[in-house]
Amino acid sequence: PSPLPPPEQLLPQPITPPSTPDTPGNVPDTIQVKQFDIVGSTVFSAKDFEPITKPYVNRNVSFAELLQLRSAIADLYIRNGYVTSAAILPPQVLTGGVVKIQVIEGSIEQINVIGTRRLNPAYIRSRIGLTVQAPLNVNRLLEGLRLLQLDPLIASISADLQAGTRPGTSVLQITIAEAKTFSITPTLDNARSPSVGSFRRQLELSQANLLGLGDGLRASYTNTDGSNGVDLSYSVPINPRNGTLRFAYGSTRSRVIEEPFDVLDIRARSRYYEFTYRQPIVQRPTNEFTLGLTFSRQESETELGIDNIGPFRLSPGADEQGRTRISALRFFQEYVQRSDRQVFAARSQFSVGLGLFDATLNDQAPDSRFFSWRGQAQWTQLLARDSLLLVRGDLQLSDRTLVPLEQIGIGGVDTVRGYRQDALLTDNGFLFSSELRLPILRSGRALVQVTPFIDLGTGWNRNGENPDRSTLLGAGFGFLWRQGDNFAARIDFGFPLISINGERRSLQENGIYFSIRYSPSF
Numbered sequence: 001p002s003p004l005p006p007p008e009q010l011l012p013q014p015i016t017p018p019s020t021p022d023t024p025g026n027v028p029d030t031i032q033v034k035q036f037d038i039v040g041s042t043v044f045s046a047k048d049f050e051p052i053t054k055p056y057v058n059r060n061v062s063f064a065e066l067l068q069l070r071s072a073i074a075d076l077y078i079r080n081g082y083v084t085s086a087a088i089l090p091p092q093v094l095t096g097g098v099v100k101i102q103v104i105e106g107s108i109e110q111i112n113v114i115g116t117r118r119l120n121p122a123y124i125r126s127r128i129g130l131t132v133q134a135p136l137n138v139n140r141l142l143e144g145l146r147l148l149q150l151d152p153l154i155a156s157i158s159a160d161l162q163a164g165t166r167p168g169t170s171v172l173q174i175t176i177a178e179a180k181t182f183s184i185t186p187t188l189d190n191a192r193s194p195s196v197g198s199f200r201r202q203l204e205l206s207q208a209n210l211l212g213l214g215d216g217l218r219a220s221y222t223n224t225d226g227s228n229g230v231d232l233s234y235s236v237p238i239n240p241r242n243g244t245l246r247f248a249y250g251s252t253r254s255r256v257i258e259e260p261f262d263v264l265d266i267r268a269r270s271r272y273y274e275f276t277y278r279q280p281i282v283q284r285p286t287n288e289f290t291l292g293l294t295f296s297r298q299e300s301e302t303e304l305g306i307d308n309i310g311p312f313r314l315s316p317g318a319d320e321q322g323r324t325r326i327s328a329l330r331f332f333q334e335y336v337q338r339s340d341r342q343v344f345a346a347r348s349q350f351s352v353g354l355g356l357f358d359a360t361l362n363d364q365a366p367d368s369r370f371f372s373w374r375g376q377a378q379w380t381q382l383l384a385r386d387s388l389l390l391v392r393g394d395l396q397l398s399d400r401t402l403v404p405l406e407q408i409g410i411g412g413v414d415t416v417r418g419y420r421q422d423a424l425l426t427d428n429g430f431l432f433s434s435e436l437r438l439p440i441l442r443s444g445r446a447l448v449q450v451t452p453f454i455d456l457g458t459g460w461n462r463n464g465e466n467p468d469r470s471t472l473l474g475a476g477f478g479f480l481w482r483q484g485d486n487f488a489a490r491i492d493f494g495f496p497l498i499s500i501n502g503e504r505r506s507l508q509e510n511g512i513y514f515s516i517r518y519s520p521s522f
Contacts, residue, residue, distance in 0.1 A: 265305025418474025
């Protein structure tokens with residue numbers, strides 16, 4: 001985790017309260033005060049002012065003491081972050097022992113944004129506008145600036161408060177430097193299932209600010225010896241609280257090339273569509289809580305090429321033509337807690353299968369009607385410079401038998417190293433992984449870390465038989481090489497501590513995983 005900038009870097013200029021008159025007019029040397037009438041305050045109540053005014057009530061008070069009281073009221077505002085607010089003694093007729101004190105609460109007259117190139121200034125202005133509502137509180141403003149500093153579209157940000165045209169008003173000038181938002185990312189790894197070829201080539205193009213609205217477009221092409229896939233997504237913010245709409249589409253064609261099943265010429269086509277609304281509910285520099293809703297549609301077809309058999313049912317839940325159609329509504333919750341030394345992230349998702357849009361409906365499960373929950377969490381702790389501890393867990397529970405598209409996969413580089421990708425595919429499952437990253441070489445911008453790890457996964461089915469080996473346990477080590485922010489290469493050696501039946505033809509099946517990723521930004 002990287003530290004947030006200090007407040008003085010975000011808001012460096014000292015802020016001076018508005019000038020106020022020192023005298024309300026002709027005032028006697030002392031006056032008998034019975035009560036103070038403090039007007040104009042929306043932040044504090046009369047009860048809040050009572051400890052300040054009580055020493056001056058029911059006695060003779062000099063004008064100098066009235067000025068001290070006025071300053072004490074202004075100090076109350078300043079101590080609580082309302083640094084542009086002030087208190088004055090307005091012209092008044094001092095009768096009946098009642099002294100009126102006027103509070104002028106500070107406000108922002110105008111927000112100027114400097115330094116934008118492609119990003120619409122309204123993107124900055126609307127988000128800062130949430131934090132500078134009257135009365136202006138510098139603590140809320142700093143929190144808004146720090147949130148924007150965390151925005152991937154912004155490289156740096158600072159602000160300056162200047163006097164406005166009216167008493168109590170200020171002009172907020174924000175200076176930003178935009179981050180690079182276009183990236184081209186080629187990736188090589190062996191993370192795909194050996195049945196379609198584990199060696200994967202991928203090219204991804206991403207523009208995080210396509211139209212200047214903070215909207216992102218992402219397109220990728222993925223290829224193995226037995227598959228080709230395309231993924232597209234577009235997201236756009238719809239409110240200044242970073243609520244977004246996202247549409248995603250993907251299509252894959254594959255054929256089984258793994259012996260001895262390759263002679264059957266098994267072919268498959270799959271597509272998915274997703275429409276997501278995501279809305280942060282709580283946003284602070286140190287934590288965030290988000291709710292979201294996704295409608296998803298998944299479609300797949302399988303066929304046998306041998307003897308020109310054509311469409312054929314190969315997986316549970318498919319119809320006689322080998323087709324599976326899943327429509328689902330997914331409600332998710334996300335939480336992130338961050339500090340300079342650690343980050344904790346958790347995600348929960350409830351999925352409800354629906355019988356909409358010609359979805360697969362069978363007399364018996366599995367089909368498009370189901371309910372499942374998946375919870376994921378990861379904790380990252382900075383132990384020392386470039387030394388990290390990563391712990392993650394994953395749990396899926398379902399109310400019935402699921403189609404393979406909805407099952408949890410156990411085994412592979414992202415779950416349990418030492419086994420092939422998706423060695424187990426079950427309705428329910430639990431995953432746990434712990435990994436250390438320890439530096440062994442630093443040279444310029446290069447960093448090489450050794451990464452010992454241990455992974456555990458277990459799966460079980462809701463109904464029907466469980467796998468012969470339902471638990472996988474792997475341990476090993478790897479090396480991670482980072483060159484600046486754009487290049488990363490990794491190799492892992494995983495050793496299965498619980499043996500399962502299977503061939504060991506590929507590197508992946510022998511517990512060796514590699515990835516090379518280069519992601520320059522422009």
